[in-house]
Amino acid sequence: MNSxxxxxxxxxxxxxxxxxxxxxxxVTPLFPGPKYIGPQAERYxxxxxxxxxxxxxxxxxxxxxxxxxxxxxxxxxNSRARAKLWEKRGVPLRNQMIARPTVIGRxxxxxxxxxxxxxxxxAVRGLVQSVVGIHRDAPMPSFAGRTFxxxxxxxxxxxxxxxxxxxxxxxxxxxxxxxxxxxxxVLEHNGFRVIVPPQDCCGxxxxxxxxxxxxxxxxxRLVDRLVPHARAGLPIVSxxxxxxxxxxxxxxxxxxxxxxxxxxxxxxxxxxxxxLLHLHDRGELxxxxxxxxxxxxxxxxxxxxxxxxxKPALDLLALVPDLHMIELDVDCCGIAGTxxxxxxxxxISMAVGERLFKEVTATGSDLAACDSETCRWQxxxxxxxxxxxxxxxxxxAYGLDRRTRAGSVSPELQxxxxxx
Amino acid sequence: xxxxxxxxGAGLAGLTxxxxxxxxxxxxxxxxxxxxxxxxxxxxVDVLGYLGDTQVASPAASVPVLISSSPNxxxxxxxxxxxxxxxEWFCTKTAALGYAGNLDENLLLPTALGVPKPSALAPRSMxxxxxxxxxxxxxxxxxxxxxxxxxxxxxxxxxxxxxxxIEARALELVPPSSRRGDLSGRVIAGGFDTExxxxxxxxxxxDRVDPDERIGVPAVLGLRSGDATWQELEKRLQRKVFxxxxxxxxxxxxRLSDVLSSALRTAGARIVLGVRAVGARAKGGRIxxxxxxxxxxxxxxxxxxxxxxxxxxxxxGLELDSFxxxxxxxxxxxxxxxxxxxxxxxxxxxxxxxxxxTAGVATDDQLRPVDASGSPVYENLxxxxxxxxGATPWKEKSGTGTSVATGYAAAEAIxxxxxxxxxxAVR
Ligand code: SF4
Ligand code: SF4
Ligand code: SF4
Numbered sequence: 084m085n086s087x088x089x090x091x092x093x094x095x096x097x098x099x100x101x102x103x104x105x106x107x108x109x110v111t112p113l114f115p116g117p118k119y120i121g122p123q124a125e126r127y128x129x130x131x132x133x134x135x136x137x138x139x140x141x142x143x144x145x146x147x148x149x150x151x152x153x154x155x156x157x158x159x160x161n162s163r164a165r166a167k168l169w170e171k172r173g174v175p176l177r178n179q180m181i182a183r184p185t186v187i188g189r190x191x192x193x194x195x196x197x198x199x200x201x202x203x204x205x206a207v208r209g210l211v212q213s214v215v216g217i218h219r220d221a222p223m224p225s226f227a228g229r230t231f232x233x234x235x236x237x238x239x240x241x242x243x244x245x246x247x248x249x250x251x252x253x254x255x256x257x258x259x260x261x262x263x264x265x266x267x268x269v270l271e272h273n274g275f276r277v278i279v280p281p282q283d284c285c286g287x288x289x290x291x292x293x294x295x296x297x298x299x300x301x302x303x304r305l306v307d308r309l310v311p312h313a314r315a316g317l318p319i320v321s322x323x324x325x326x327x328x329x330x331x332x333x334x335x336x337x338x339x340x341x342x343x344x345x346x347x348x349x350x351x352x353x354x355x356x357x358x359l360l361h362l363h364d365r366g367e368l369x370x371x372x373x374x375x376x377x378x379x380x381x382x383x384x385x386x387x388x389x390x391x392x393x394k395p396a397l398d399l400l401a402l403v404p405d406l407h408m409i410e411l412d413v414d415c416c417g418i419a420g421t422x423x424x425x426x427x428x429x430x431i432s433m434a435v436g437e438r439l440f441k442e443v444t445a446t447g448s449d450l451a452a453c454d455s456e457t458c459r460w461q462x463x464x465x466x467x468x469x470x471x472x473x474x475x476x477x478x479x480a481y482g483l484d485r486r487t488r489a490g491s492v493s494p495e496l497q498x499x500x501x502x503x
Numbered sequence: 504x505x506x507x508x509x510x511x512g513a514g515l516a517g518l519t520x521x522x523x524x525x526x527x528x529x530x531x532x533x534x535x536x537x538x539x540x541x542x543x544x545x546x547x548v549d550v551l552g553y554l555g556d557t558q559v560a561s562p563a564a565s566v567p568v569l570i571s572s573s574p575n576x577x578x579x580x581x582x583x584x585x586x587x588x589x590x591e592w593f594c595t596k597t598a599a600l601g602y603a604g605n606l607d608e609n610l611l612l613p614t615a616l617g618v619p620k621p622s623a624l625a626p627r628s629m630x631x632x633x634x635x636x637x638x639x640x641x642x643x644x645x646x647x648x649x650x651x652x653x654x655x656x657x658x659x660x661x662x663x664x665x666x667x668x669i670e671a672r673a674l675e676l677v678p679p680s681s682r683r684g685d686l687s688g689r690v691i692a693g694g695f696d697t698e699x700x701x702x703x704x705x706x707x708x709x710d711r712v713d714p715d716e717r718i719g720v721p722a723v724l725g726l727r728s729g730d731a732t733w734q735e736l737e738k739r740l741q742r743k744v745f746x747x748x749x750x751x752x753x754x755x756x757x758r759l760s761d762v763l764s765s766a767l768r769t770a771g772a773r774i775v776l777g778v779r780a781v782g783a784r785a786k787g788g789r790i791x792x793x794x795x796x797x798x799x800x801x802x803x804x805x806x807x808x809x810x811x812x813x814x815x816x817x818x819x820g821l822e823l824d825s826f827x828x829x830x831x832x833x834x835x836x837x838x839x840x841x842x843x844x845x846x847x848x849x850x851x852x853x854x855x856x857x858x859x860x861t862a863g864v865a866t867d868d869q870l871r872p873v874d875a876s877g878s879p880v881y882e883n884l885x886x887x888x889x890x891x892x893g894a895t896p897w898k899e900k901s902g903t904g905t906s907v908a909t910g911y912a913a914a915e916a917i918x919x920x921x922x923x924x925x926x927x928a929v930r
Contacts, residue, residue, distance in 0.1 A: 149777030152537035391797030
């Protein structure tokens with residue numbers, strides 16, 4: 084295993100900075116905080132699992148690692164300790180389930196109306212909470228019925244244009260295929276041909292639920308699908324900040340995968356907004372934006388900040404006439420992937436999100452923007468305010484929701500109006 | 504994205520430089536490995552507390568003396584009037600915290616260990632702890648809060664050498680049942696922000712403090728609501744109340760960092776934490792781009808100017824390896840203050856004069872790091888804060904003052920560059 088992560092604990096000077104930022108330890112005494120559970124406890128952990136299970140209350144948001152001035156890989160240390168804990172105890176069924184969005188997606192998609200009814204039915208959710216352990220009130224997306232993959236297969240992009248590869252992640256595939264179509268439309272509007280390779284989950288939920296072996300299998304399979312394109316020198320973009328980060332860094336740093344294919348893929352990975360901003364830097368982004376006279380609060384999710392790329396969404400949206408974005412100054416929405424779904428953590432996740440919810444509500448806007456899908460669902464759950472990926476605002480500013488370009492976007496998308 | 508200036512470091516010096524630049528219309532990017540040392544320091548602005556072993560009463564009078572005896576001191580490169588301008592500017596930018604004090608006389612505030620420390624400026628929630636006039640003090644602890652020890656503070660102050668006699672005592676309160684256990688300053692402060700902890704505190708203090716006692720409470724009266732809570736507490740108790748620094752984390756330090764960071768965001772600057780500046784692409788003596796390692800690898804940001812505010816040894820701006828070599832970690836700049844022999848790196852006692860104590864970069868009067876011949880290493884690179892050599896901030900009590908003054912001066916040097924003397928060749 085990559086011992087650089089563990090060795091980083093020696094850099095800890097006990098400055099407590101991570102403690103002051105950990106959103107979880109601020110709202111619950113069940114989690115003693117990053118310094119204790121990370122570098123301090125790790126020093127005494129042998130090869131075996133952690134002696135107590137409080138590390139399971141770390142949400143894996145990664146904020147501690149971002150703020151630590153001494154490069155201690157706290158969140159990564161925690162993630163590995165969690166994996167050892169579950170290795171010993173066996174990953175509970177609930178965690179196995181929610182960690183496999185592709186499986187759930189495949190089961191739910193064909194029976195979307197029924198599955199959606201069940202997902203939003205109080206009685207069913209009560210039963211699910213007591214039997215499975217997913218909190219009855221936790222935000223659940225709806226199955227879209229037709230996956231993004233199946234839509235993409237029928238879509239013909241412009242031939243001969245320069246190509247870009249699109250890694251859409253499972254959220255887009257099963258729950259928000261329209262976001263995927265907007266990504267394609269915006270990229271095509273900028274003169275690209277979009278390749279959508281067949282793809283499965285990146286393994287991140289498995290990793291954060293402590294099942295490293297299965298996570299490695301998933302990420303390897305995904306890398307195999309993407310690497311031919313990376314070898315051909317094509318950029319790979321993702322609108323899912325957490326999945327993108329998995330390929331950029333976590334598969335290597337946390338799962339400890341050392342291989343050239345992964346390295347190549349991670350060097351070719353771009354967050355969607357990062358990619359578009361690079362285009363703009365080179366003067367290649369179309370700026371035929373229409374005016375969008377509205378005020379929209381923006382939350383940069385923890386995983387987005389983990390990329391270390393600033394806030395390209397804000398830089399891009401600043402190009403849109405009359406669109407006023409409010410940069411929210413709150414670290415975490417609380418959901419942290421699948422963390423906030425769990426019945427014993429739901430309250431914690433809502434308490435963490437409270438400040439963000441208040442700030443969103445205080446803007447009085449009926450629309451918020453955020454790059455990560457689970458965070459969007461959480462924001463909407465906590466505030467009732469609709470939350471969209473920044474691409475949705477760009478899509479609309481380009482007027483793509485009004486333009487009818489026969490065959491270029493699906494009929495559903497042409498009629499879909501961005502609310503706001 | 505291209506930026507006018509990249510600032511390396513998010514401590515007091517970096518945030519100061521970045522804010523000054525962005526409020527003057529520059530596009531600024533702040534990159535840092537993590538948050539800065541603001542979170543560890545008590546948020547006072549210490550310009551100069553000691554000249555040798557003598558306590559300084561007036562920094563305005565003593566800074567020139569310091570400069571004449573240590574010509575390499577960072578203050579020597581800050582234009583005389585700018586020290587004062589920078590502090591005034593700082594007070595306006597941090598109006599929400601209400602900084603009190605000035606350059607003419609130092610306040611004398613108790614530290615977390617009960618040592619009287621001279622500071623030029625302090626948030627008004629702390630400045631009431633000024634010990635100079637003497638009098639009666641009560642220091643209030645909270646049971647279970649291990650980063651604040653009122654008895655230690657009171658005992659040490661009763662034995663300290665002070666201009667006027669004081670009488671200090673300790674008082675320990677038991678927090679409300681919902682707040683018992685292992686408390687951290689950050690969590691208690693959060694409690695003051697969101698709950699009615701002030702009712703509890705005011706109630707608990709009412710009958711237990713004499714009318715002529717000043718009340719020192721740990722600096723945890725709220726992260727966002729700190730100043731308001733303090734005002735309210737004084738009003739309710741009809742007594743002088745003041746916050747006293749705790750052991751780290753420092754809530755006043757977090758407030759300061761938050762106020763500056765949010766002003767930066769409003770001014771349109773971008774702050775990226777968890778990344779590492781690793782070098783520069785330079786041409787013709789100018790930095791064209793700063794190289795930064797993020798999640799994917801190394802990216803470069805094209806720039807017009809750069810401010811290096813990466814801190815000293817404690818923050819990783821300087822590094823001493825196990826072979827005795829010292830280096831500046833971002834650009835590999837030349838250093839001053841290195842001992843001649845590589846064998847004697849440490850003096851035997853912690854508080855002895857340490858051979859590496861004044862290590863750091865030397866600069867010209869525009870705060871540009873210079874080489875041994877005194878010429879700037881890069882025309883457009885400026886340095887600020889603890890990375891600067893020639894000072895012993897922990898002895899002089901000059902660290903935060905240096906950060907504000909040099910952060911501001913570096914920004915000014917970028918905004919209004921001194922006219923370059925026409926070189927011989929051109930003539
Ligand atoms: S921020 Fe880093 S150095 Fe400071 S206590 Fe946490 S892990 Fe240690
Ligand atoms: S990853 Fe997030 S929840 Fe876990 S210790 Fe770090 S800051 Fe806290
Ligand atoms: S992390 Fe991304 S790719 Fe992985 S399961 Fe989630 S949506 Fe799918």
